[in-house]
Amino acid sequence: MNSSFLSFIPLAAALLATVTVRAFQSSSLLSNKSAQIHRRRFHQLHSSPIPPTTSTTTTTSANTNSLKASSSSISTAIQSHHVAVKTRNIENAIKFYSLLGFHVETKFVAGPARAAWLLHGGSSNSDEEDDENESPSIKSRIELIEVPDYILNEPEGKIKRALDLTKREELLGLNHFCLDVTRCIPKPTNTGDESLISNIDADTTTVSEDGSSSCSLYNLQEWMDDLNALSISTFGKSLRVALQPTKRIIGRDVYEMAFIYDADGTLVELLNWSGRLEQEVGDGWSPWNGEGFVL
Numbered sequence: 001m002n003s004s005f006l007s008f009i010p011l012a013a014a015l016l017a018t019v020t021v022r023a024f025q026s027s028s029l030l031s032n033k034s035a036q037i038h039r040r041r042f043h044q045l046h047s048s049p050i051p052p053t054t055s056t057t058t059t060t061s062a063n064t065n066s067l068k069a070s071s072s073s074i075s076t077a078i079q080s081h082h083v084a085v086k087t088r089n090i091e092n093a094i095k096f097y098s099l100l101g102f103h104v105e106t107k108f109v110a111g112p113a114r115a116a117w118l119l120h121g122g123s124s125n126s127d128e129e130d131d132e133n134e135s136p137s138i139k140s141r142i143e144l145i146e147v148p149d150y151i152l153n154e155p156e157g158k159i160k161r162a163l164d165l166t167k168r169e170e171l172l173g174l175n176h177f178c179l180d181v182t183r184c185i186p187k188p189t190n191t192g193d194e195s196l197i198s199n200i201d202a203d204t205t206t207v208s209e210d211g212s213s214s215c216s217l218y219n220l221q222e223w224m225d226d227l228n229a230l231s232i233s234t235f236g237k238s239l240r241v242a243l244q245p246t247k248r249i250i251g252r253d254v255y256e257m258a259f260i261y262d263a264d265g266t267l268v269e270l271l272n273w274s275g276r277l278e279q280e281v282g283d284g285w286s287p288w289n290g291e292g293f294v295l
Helices: 002-045 060-075 090-098 220-235
Strands: 083-087 102-110 113-120 141-146 177-180 205-207 213-215 240-250 253-261 267-276
Touching: 083 090, 090 102, 090 113, 090 141, 102 141, 220 240, 220 253, 220 267, 240 267
Parallel strands: 083 141, 177 267, 205 267
Antiparallel strands: 102 113, 113 141, 205 213, 240 253, 253 267
């Protein structure tokens, strides 16, 4: 009995090893199959659906259309959220942007730095509820980031400023951000007056998209003068102007534009839509003559 029992042990061990190997192989197959399914699902989520085809060849136009569809489906809901500006004194920067209608939406810290989101429009009062159907991302927002003193490392008696990008045309990357001040500048209209429409090229008269003309009795320069007076009376400081108001025609639209420096020297464009021409002007993409350009 003992010898029979002992001879059975190696046989049982061999059977157990065989079962274990087969179970491991089955588990590996299931694991590989599961991984393949996950990879397939990830690919389906992050690529546009391509209809099955019996042909193994795909034309260039089909690939292009597929790429466009994929890009469109991925980026449809993207919205501009904020522009970030570094400052040496966040309290000072908040005061400056309050002149342009921005108020503190929220304050927070970014690593060692104090930071804040400034929101334009609406009310800064917390008891005013936002429209549930309106995304907060579509509003004009600026993020201020205060550089700590030990990182800023200013020499004694000197104040660091942002690079003056009006004088550094060779630099790449973000150049400025723009604020549309059109609604701040009232324009009395006179619908249907053909005499005004005929004077579209005059400095004081433009025509809007609906055919009504407008007389810019109060232009961008005068608005900036009033803004400067407000800055002086409120904070005792005048605005620093980088580029005085000029007129530009882009497409069919006529704009007044100017550039000012914020409290730290960041370029801020002020844009005033003046009207629309009856016909579109060329894009001007002719060979560059080597001269400088207006920002």
